[in-house]
Amino acid sequence: MRTARPAGIVGYGAYVPRPRVRASSIAAAWGREAAHLPVREKSVPGLDEDAVTMAIEAARGAVARSGVAPDRIRAVWVGSESKPYAVKPSGTIVAEAIGATPWVSAADLEFACKAGSEAMQAALAFVGSGMADYALGIGMDAAQSKPGDALELTAAAGGAAFLFGPAEEALAVVEATASYVTDTPDFFRRQHLHYPEHGHRFTGEPSYFAHSRAASRGLLEGLGRRPADYRWAVFHQPNPKFMRRVAADLGFTEEQIAAGAVVDRIGNTYSGASLLGLAAVLDTAREGDRIFFCSYGSGAGSDSFSFVATPRLAAARAAAPSVDDYLENRRAIGDYGEYLRLSRKIRML
Amino acid sequence: MELPRYHRMRRALYRLEGTSCPSCSRRFFPPRAVCPACRKGGLEPFPFSGRGTLYSYTRITQAPRGFASVAPYAVGMVRLEEGPLVSAPLADTDGIDLSIGMPVEMVTRRIHEASENGPIVYGYKFRPRLRPPRQ
Ligand SMILES: [Zn+2]
Numbered sequence: 273m274r275t276a277r278p279a280g281i282v283g284y285g286a287y288v289p290r291p292r293v294r295a296s297s298i299a300a301a302w303g304r305e306a307a308h309l310p311v312r313e314k315s316v317p318g319l320d321e322d323a324v325t326m327a328i329e330a331a332r333g334a335v336a337r338s339g340v341a342p343d344r345i346r347a348v349w350v351g352s353e354s355k356p357y358a359v360k361p362s363g364t365i366v367a368e369a370i371g372a373t374p375w376v377s378a379a380d381l382e383f384a385c386k387a388g389s390e391a392m393q394a395a396l397a398f399v400g401s402g403m404a405d406y407a408l409g410i411g412m413d414a415a416q417s418k419p420g421d422a423l424e425l426t427a428a429a430g431g432a433a434f435l436f437g438p439a440e441e442a443l444a445v446v447e448a449t450a451s452y453v454t455d456t457p458d459f460f461r462r463q464h465l466h467y468p469e470h471g472h473r474f475t476g477e478p479s480y481f482a483h484s485r486a487a488s489r490g491l492l493e494g495l496g497r498r499p500a501d502y503r504w505a506v507f508h509q510p511n512p513k514f515m516r517r518v519a520a521d522l523g524f525t526e527e528q529i530a531a532g533a534v535v536d537r538i539g540n541t542y543s544g545a546s547l548l549g550l551a552a553v554l555d556t557a558r559e560g561d562r563i564f565f566c567s568y569g570s571g572a573g574s575d576s577f578s579f580v581a582t583p584r585l586a587a588a589r590a591a592a593p594s595v596d597d598y599l600e601n602r603r604a605i606g607d608y609g610e611y612l613r614l615s616r617k618i619r620m621l
Numbered sequence: 622m623e624l625p626r627y628h629r630m631r632r633a634l635y636r637l638e639g640t641s642c643p644s645c646s647r648r649f650f651p652p653r654a655v656c657p658a659c660r661k662g663g664l665e666p667f668p669f670s671g672r673g674t675l676y677s678y679t680r681i682t683q684a685p686r687g688f689a690s691v692a693p694y695a696v697g698m699v700r701l702e703e704g705p706l707v708s709a710p711l712a713d714t715d716g717i718d719l720s721i722g723m724p725v726e727m728v729t730r731r732i733h734e735a736s737e738n739g740p741i742v743y744g745y746k747f748r749p750r751l752r753p754p755r756q
Binding site for chain 2: 290318320321322324356359368371505597
């Protein structure tokens, strides 16, 4: 899919909360072996943080890097599976906090871990159709996981925001995008329940791998490109192994995915994961670099994007903290008990 | 915080929007409706940058009702770059040695939640400034 009017990312911002819990602390609490844990530690929101506060900070970074006056932004779309309210948009709070209200569209998008890239695609389309000059797409999660579940070892907090605008002002221009969706029951959460469930038979190959590969190959074929034409590649990263396997299946190398492999350091930030990887790549990409991006969300589907970094990228970086600034701003949580407290998993009976 | 007051204060709470006096250009936070120097109304909204330095601080261990679940926490007074002195909760201070004069920056966080079925109140806090300083 291509836009009628050339468009791209004019600003980006990231956020990762400061607390980190060691995967070994979680494993120990449930009597699991500490060998072969998927990640060393994962990020956890502070007691005063949620998907909205984290989205606000990432959005501020995106606006600061763009230099765009916030009242010129015509859409604030937040993709998340950890909205603080069941009914009440997160987008309005974010829009108000960055000064984009009241002449702005706002909404929350939902598609498991693909909600963030969906918000990006919608923002791109708003600009690319000529309906607006600037639109913000955010993917942010304080990921939910059932205590004792394998996902608890990786379910993390963080994400990124991308402000889309005209190609002439872009830090990275969008060449094209593709979406690939089927109805696949690999992961779901019913109303009024706290934690999601797996459709075990559908985990992995028929879901993450099949959809990521299809959306990636569709975009590459549409553009007449090969993986070697890209300097960088970012995939959804539920764990280090899946991300590396799908990259290898498609013919991308470790060198291409290393800069965006944020999962290795903080775990899986769900709707934020692929976006945070893209932000980390924009922190290091040079003018002319091609960037391949593919998200994945259970349910299931993938959105793929092809970007080219422009000469404006380098100069915009200093206006907001880098992904690395956030990764290094860490505080180790003492034990599993403190982790439960921060995750609000303790209920008073 | 009562819902109508929260709604009225949202720009100040979420993004540190104060007011400035068009006659003497004094800036106010929290926002004032009348300039005490000129004794005139008609003040205009003024967006503070959120950057400042820590003027004073203390750590709360015996929290008031409604805040016990987040204790211990720090509160401080911050001298904003644009002049006003603001008292506010501090964020991300665990394990950090706070010191008078240290650079801080505004972040929007959850401030209060009276009950499980009530509104979540978001508002400003200040945290030790991240590198690089925002421009
Ligand atoms: Zn005055």
